[in-house]
Amino acid sequence: MKSRNLLVGFHEFKLGIGIIMLMAVMLQSAVFAQLAPTGTIDATMTDLQYLSLMRNNQISGQLDPADVLKARNQADNLRSSSAIGLKWTEVGPDNFGGRTRALIIDNRDQSGKTIFAGSVAGGIWKSTTGGLTWTQISTGGLVLNVSTMSQAPNGDIYVGTGENFSTGRYNKFDGFIGQGIFKSTDGNNFSRLNSTNPGTFNNPDAEWAFINKVAADNNKVVAATNNGIRYSSDGGQTWTMAKANGVELTGMGTEAKIAADGTIAAVVDYQLYVSDNGSIDGFKLRSTGAGNDSLPNTGIKRIEVAFAPSDPSVLYAVLVADGTQTVFFKENQMRGVFVSKDKGVSWRMIGPGGSNIFNVFGNAGGTSFRGEYAVAITVDPTNPDRVLLGGVNVWTGLKMQEDGFYNWVQRSFGESGIYFHNLSLVPSSPLELYMTSDKGIAYTDNYLAFNVKLLNKNYKTSMFYSVASDDKGHLLGGSQGNGIVYIDGTGNTVESGVNIIPIVDGQARSIFTGGTVEISLVQPLTMFYSTTGGELWRSPDLGLSVANNFLYGTEITNANAGVFNLPFRLWESFNNIYSRDSVSVKATEDLDAGTVVTAYSNNNKFPFRYTLTQPLQEGDSVWIQDKISSIMFIGTTNAVYMSRDVLNFAKLPSWDKIANVSGVPTCLAYSSDANNLFVGTQQGSLLRISNLALAYDSIRADIRSSGCIVSYSVIKEFEGRYVTSVAVDPNNSNIVIVTLGNYGNEEFVYRTVNALDQTPVFTAIQGNLPAMPVYSSLIEMNNSSRLIIGTDFGIYTTETLSQNPNWTEENEGMGSLPVMMIRQQTVDRPAIDDIPGVSNFGAIYLASYGNGLFENRKFVGFNEEPWNNPAQNTSSIEIFPNPVNAEMSFALDLNADDQVSLDIFNFTGQLIKHYELGIPGKGRHIFTKQMRELPNGTYLLRIVAGKSVKTGKFIVTR
Known part of the structure; x- marks a missing residue:
């Protein structure tokens, strides 16, 4: 064993059974490496970094809670009757869960079947069937971002909100700000404790913005918040600051636990404090770093603790390294697992830090770690010497001797989820374990055997970035944690989804983070999807297989490597008047002029009608325009590309470079005729690329060609703002909407009515819209003045496009939660031969970050x-x-x-x-x-x- 495991100052460990078991899991880890999902801890950018780019201020790089609270208060004041009358319908998936950090087993139900869970973006959920099915608990139109839960012995439930466990060092300027602490005395009705309201926007301290942990012992409640450790003796009605040696613990509080005898453990600014008698002013520092039996106090990024239920003197602590001691511990790597038998006075290491074998928080190669993001620890209710530890996977540790390491065994290998945030044992049946992770909720009736089943039925908490629809309303979405999900109504329920998992070189490539998606209407079995790192896939059979080398060449693939969510769009038309393609029609009998014949497009042999303009004799042929077309646009770092043959699986697509871009494209939007493409960037630029309709080959389309007819230019700069979306009016390409991110600004929505002019004029149409990031936008196809936008607090609409428009919240059926993408099905075609017509023309689809996908069919027409x-x-x-x-x-x-x-x-x-x-x-x-x-x-x-x-x-x- 390498000497770095000794550098914490402990006495020499022995090569006992624990080390043998650690080595035994190496082979299992190798198996897991083959199953490791794409886009997890190996990604060049994490989801939280991606969201920070869109949400944090572009100048400071931070998220000021005052800006979020100001927008929230403004949003509350806009709740009124809907201006358009949109009502959203859940469409799934009802079998996938999103990131879940909190779960409690109701102590009032002796059967142990009543469970509460909290999603970081999807609210509070309840099950009375041991997790077999779930129901969302209403909290007054708010969809809470739950970070922690605790139940007091008297049955009262406390729910903390505001997720602040990110990939960077903790500070109060990151993550989704919470709504305070919510309490329930009956398990059905939850209301916010007024004393924990994050406050008005002019509160610079932003107290209660993040409740990282809450612990309760009847009326005694302890909360670890972004402003320190707070203590209540009256069930949360009033609060005071905890103290250590007379000094208030006012730093970043990240942990709070209460033992069976009332002892309190809390973590502030990466240091552990313990109050032996449970008093508010009795905390003592237990991270001293002094002596061989002390807890390290430097190089720490997170500490998670757990008391033994059967012996309150036994306290466990798992430490995550901050990377400052890089010789020994990498950032977010295990710093060590420790146990104290005297409530934290003295400690010994029971699990090594910096180990490639005991690799709780890292990838299989030991090159990247997420310990700050995902760590959980709990103790067997009947055995104080057995501990369960969660990170990337779940481990168990058992004391085998009085000194040396515990016997550590890796129990999960990706089948029950990944990135575990909570481990809850059933008190009446200590081998039963509920686990929460980035994939929702899982359960095993024996954590030593670890026969696991997922418990996500109707737990609709998945977090989506994107959505696409086919001509029947079947949906494809890119999600955080669940990769690419397809919903076609043929599962166990009409809302059930299936994971799309590409098979590459005979190996399954499970996708953790799904990006942009598209489904072809010309070739309805064809789908396109992406994941982090700029990988783009195409499949001819609804994901059963993938076509290799869809994107090829170092110029394109290398440019994608640092992209979290690769922007691409598929344009399709059944009446492309600019098409230069042609097909031949051969007469099988004499045909008069005016006869309607059926021709078959080069695209998927799709049939279409053609009226003969002149007589055609039997055996003769005529060449006619093939008006069925498809074009794909893709934005990579510093460039935009176009291909007209992505539906042809018999060849590699030909990619033409149609623009150089200074920066990273974030969104693309085309005109209805595909003659113009608008590109937004991470750096705040808006580009227009023109003359695309007639650029039908590489000579005319590729800007590296001397015969290129494509032109492009930056038509607007938004001063370093993140351009989140662009929407083009389907009926008038001169009307364009641009939306922006980055809190701390005043204007987030702009509009132009001369987008095709040499110098378009953009006007802010913020009106009464709260000053918050707008992630997606749509100009409804039936009304150029009807705008629908997706924001941090749901959907807002307007039909009055003056310089001071009136925006109205439209969240009925959904609640107030982030909406990352809005799309309307604007391509129509009639039924032909045995192919039905489009059944969802005009339908609108939403990708929500917390409750899955939604649909509205208010604007679906009636086609006879x-x-x-x-x-x-x-x-x-x-x-x-x-x-x-x-x-x-x-x-x-x-x-x-x-x-x-x-x-x-x-x-x-x-x-x-x-x-x-x-x-x-x-x-x-x-x-x-x-x-x-x-x-x-x-x-x-x-x-x-x-x-x-x-x-x-x-x-x-x-």
Whole structure:
């Protein structure tokens, strides 16, 4: 064993069973290395660094809590009746969980089946089935970013908010600021303790902005906050500062635990303090670094502690290194695991720091670590000498002798999650373990055997950056922690998702962080998706396989290496008037001029109609314009590229460089004809690239060619601001919206109505919108003045585009949480041959950072063409009773195991309701739906079952 494990000043350890077991896990670690997900701790940029670039002030590099609180207060004042009337519907995934730092087992339920969990972005959740299914607890329209939970012996529950465990050294200027501490006395109703309100925006101290830990012992509550350790003796009504030797503990508080006898352990500024008698002013420093039996007090980045439930004198501490002692410990690496048998007075090391074998917080190669971000420790309720430790995976440690290391065994290898934040043992059944991680919640009935199952059913807390839809409303999304998720309504529920895992060289490449995504409408089985480090994949079969070398050449691939979320967009058209492609139509009989024939595009042999302009004799052919087109645009560091053949899997795509960029592109938006592309950058530039529609080959498209016709220029600089999104009016390419990030500024939304002029004029349209980052934007396709934006506090809309527009919150059905992407399905096509038409034209989709994906179909039109197609209109629908009062039932006869969906339109053609009915199977089925909320009137019902469309009409009378 290397000598660096001795440098903490402890007596020499012995090469006992513990070391043998540590070596035994090396082979298991090698197996895990093969399964390690792409984009985890090896990524060049983490998710928290990415979010900081968008949210933190561009000058200071920090996030001032006063700016966030100001925006939050402004947002609260804007809550009113919806201006547009958008109501959002959850569309999943209902089987994936997001980052979860808190879980408690309700001590009032003797069965141990009632559990509470808190997501860092998705709120409070409750299960009464031992985690088999979950229900979100309402907190008054706020979606809490839960960081910690604790339950007092009397049953009171305390929930702390504000996530501050990041990848940099702790400070109060990072992360998602919380909403205070929420309390419940009945397990159903949670309300904020008024004493913990983070305050108004003019509070420079931002007290209660981050509650990193909370611990409760009946009315005694201890909170580790961004302003120190706070103590309450009246259940959180009032608070005082904890003291050590008469000095208030006012630094960054990151840990608080209460032992069975009332002893309190707390961590402030990376130092451990203990109050033996549990008094507010009785804390003593236990990180002294003095002597062989002391706890190290330098080079520390995080300390997590746990008391033994069966012996309150036993205290464990796991220390994370800050990287300043680089000879011995790398940043975020294990500094050591320690145990004290006298409440922290003396210590001994039981788990080595700096070890490539006992590698709790690092990747398989031992080159990158996340100890500050993910660490958890708990003690067996019946055995004070057995401890469980969480990091990248879960480990157990057992004392084998009075000195030397514990016997450490790695128990998990990625199958139960990754990056563990909480380990909770069931008190009445100590081998049962609940675990929370970046992938939600997992459970094992025996942590020594570790047969694990995930418990994410209906735990809708996934954190999405992106969303894309096909022509049927099937969704693809890029998420944090769960990679790429596809939802097509054919799973166990219509909201169930599946992970898209590329197979490369025969090996599965599990993706941890998903980026931008696209689904083709021309070739509906084709999807595109990305992950951190600029990797971009394409698949011809909904992710079952991937095409190798989609991006190739060092110029493109090297430029992507430092990109967290690679921006790319797929433009498709079924009526591209600028197309230079052509296809041949051959007559099988004499045809007159004016005859409508079917041609097949070079893109996926997609059929389209063509009217002959002249007679065509049998056997003769005519070349016609192929108007079905697709173009992909991709932004890399310092450049933008374009390809017209990404749907052709028989060859490598040809990439043309269409612009040089000074900086890193963050977002792309094209005009409806793809003649212009707008590019926003991390450095605050907005570029316009023009003449793309006729740049149909490399000679005309690639700027390195002397025959290039493409032009590009910077049309606006936003002074170092992060350009988060660009939206182009689908009906007028001169109208463009630009949104910006970075708290600490006054203007976040700009608009121009002359985007194609040589020097466009951009006007701020901030109006009454809170001063907060705007992550995504949309100009609704039916109204150029109807803007929809996604912000730190949800969706806001306006239809009054004066210099001082009135913005209104539109979060019904969703709540107030970050929305990272908004997209509307703006491509339409009629049904043709056996291919159904687009069923979601006009639908809007959201990627939320905390509660998954959402949909709104308010603007979905009513298209009668599929109903008039005899090949599809197989029969009408039997509806009963008709007229309808409260419930409507209908009978459906199916001849195949097809996916079935139901749409209800009013008689003006507006879509009122949409249901996914799953795959009922062959035979006759009766469905019943509630219609109580429908006003009196006549309605049209449409059933789509595979390629068959059935229709019916019913009347609502009361």
